[in-house]
Amino acid sequence: MITPRFTCSQTPESLIVSVYCPSIRAVDVEINVDETLFTLHINPYFLRLDFSHPIVEDDASSARYDPSSGYLTVTLTKETTGQDFQDLDLLAKLLAPRENQMGSPLIEVVSADGSSPLPEMAAVSTPDEELVSMTRQLNLDDERQQILQAAENDWHLPQDAPEPPISLSEQKTYGFLGIHSGYFRHVSHTENEVNELGPDAETCTLSERRRRRVMHENDKWDPEYYMADFADDERIQELLHWKHPHVLDVQPFSYTESENMAMLRLPRREYLATPSHTRGLYLTLITLLFSYAYECRTTQCDPTPESSWTLGSLTPAFSALDPPTSSVRSTEKSENPFTKDELMATLVPSYRRALAFPLYRSFALAEVCQNDVACFLGKGKRLVVRCLLEMKDILDHHEVYYVYSKIWVDDFCAWAQACARWTLPVLSLSTSLELTLSPRFSDEDLISLGKRLAELRVEKESIGWGLDELEAATQGVEEREADSDDDESS
Known part of the structure; x- marks a missing residue:
């Protein structure tokens, strides 16, 4: 069909x-x-x-x-x-499938004469026979209730997030909720410059992925490149003053025909997430929007052949299959707040990658990208989905990097629209400058998260590369050169 x-x-x-x-x-x-x-x-x-x-x-x-x-x-x-x-x-x-509405059965099954469904239980004479009969009755009641509940819920049976199985295979899962695998089996035969795990992408553990990501960031970090961009920042100043059209747009929101067609092609899955998985999705969403904001700001929303590489390289969940993780255990309640440290741990890898990989490497540029993310969230879920769809469109048009759309962005688009409102907690601002989780997904919650990100400041020392010292050294060199020019002119 x-x-x-x-x-x-x-x-x-x-x-x-x-x-x-x-x-x-x-x-x-x-x-x-x-x-x-x-x-x-x-x-x-x-x-x-x-x-x-x-x-x-x-x-x-x-x-x-x-x-x-x-x-x-x-x-x-x-x-x-x-x-x-x-x-x-x-x-x-x-x-999306109809929302679960599992409640008490509307029909009570009784015998023809209105007595107990199993009147023979009154004639049980021994403890063993009574135990067997009661067990049989419980099983029948349980089956009957499951059938009634399924019928009430349009035959969408209730489901719980499964426990991760014990696997003897070396292959690991990755992507959205860890539901994907096999996309990097032949990565050695493709020109995937984003992939930092090489042919080990299918077998690396989460801890190994993170270790390799940090090591690769340190290897790619170039202090001279950073100092040069800090000294000669004319182009970067232009990028800092540019405003994203989505931020400036005040017209009533309406999806375009191409966006509607893209939404029709999204996967239709039921996503089962534990509280810690859910929190991790919100944190990963921040990193996706950060890379999108950097790409849009540096190209002024006119994608280039390098745009898909930029998106992939700046997103840890793409390049190293290393999304942010929540500090909340799966068994804890989802109402536990997002702490400042948790949000900082999400933003720092995005900052580091923005300073180590792309064409323009500026801490001030990373800060305005963070502010862009806050503005996107402040506009609500429809604009967030539009940003994800534009990101998806860029990746889908690349012959190699489309894989990151398949394992992350497609599911994110579907989740943000169809599933987040039912089973996933959302974010709201509390008086203690921490983010708490509530049981629905609304524009108000995203606006609160946007306000929190706008207030949050990433310190340069958290990056770990001595940015303050490099900037001070650059300014010192510029002052000495200016003094030298003054002496020569006099």
Whole structure:
């Protein structure tokens, strides 16, 4: 089945679904409405959408097909007139499986005469027989409740994050929630300059990846390059004063047609994350947006052939498969706050890589990139998804680096729209300058995180390369040269 291109809109009374399905027979269209669930089937297209509020199919509902444009327009009535259906532009969220609503069964199974389902239990005469009968009854009750719960939840069974299996294989997993593997088996035959693990990418442990990342950053660090950019910063000053269009844009937000098509192609998975995994995703999101901010600022949103390399090299989760990790254990509650040290540990690797790899190496430039990330988060989840989609587009057009889109960005786009609101904690600002986690994913939470990042200052000594001393030495050289020029002129 093919998922067709579609858009959703609303009026105070109705919900309108516009579906592009050219060259079909309108008489074969099958439409079904079940509370919040809408399904449409017409060979070879199938569409299943889950809305935030109930809809009904009544006399005011209609379906109209325009053969000239190929669009089928379905108008459905809102169960509650005037109710606002949110997130109709987040297509991946509408396509995601229905939210679990597991509760008490609505049907109680009893015997035909209304007595206990197993009246024979009253006749049990021995303790052993009573124990066997009670165990059988518990098993039957458990099975019955699971079936009832599954039926209530549209046959989406409840799931828990599985414990990591004990594996005797040397191959390791990586990427979003560690669900990917095998993408770097033949890396020695590709020109992947981003990969810092070489042919060992499939077998390196997390600790080994981090060790190699830090070692590679130290090897690539060039103090003379940094001093030269610090002394001759005319171009860098231009980059510092440039403003990202997304930050300046005050128009009502609307995804473009190409962005909608990209969202339709996103993976449709159910992501099961422990609290520590979830916190790690938020930290990794900061590093992705940081590399995106640097790329946009240095190219002024006009990607070059080097843009995909820049994105990959500045993101630790790409280059060394080393995303930030949370300090919270999987067994702890997700309400534990993000500490300043946890956020600092996330930003420092991005700063180090921005000072060791790309064309422009400036601490001030890294600081404005951090501020850009704060602004992106402050605009809410829709802009965050747009930034990720633009990042994905750059990576997808490279014959090698598209792999990082597959193992990270695709899942991030789908997660941010469809899954974060159900099972993942979010971030909000507390009075103690720490970030706490709440059970929903909202623009307000991202705005709070953006404010926290805007207030956070990364100290130069945390980078570990003596930046203050290098800058002082550069200024001293400039002063001596200026004094020498004054003496010669006199």
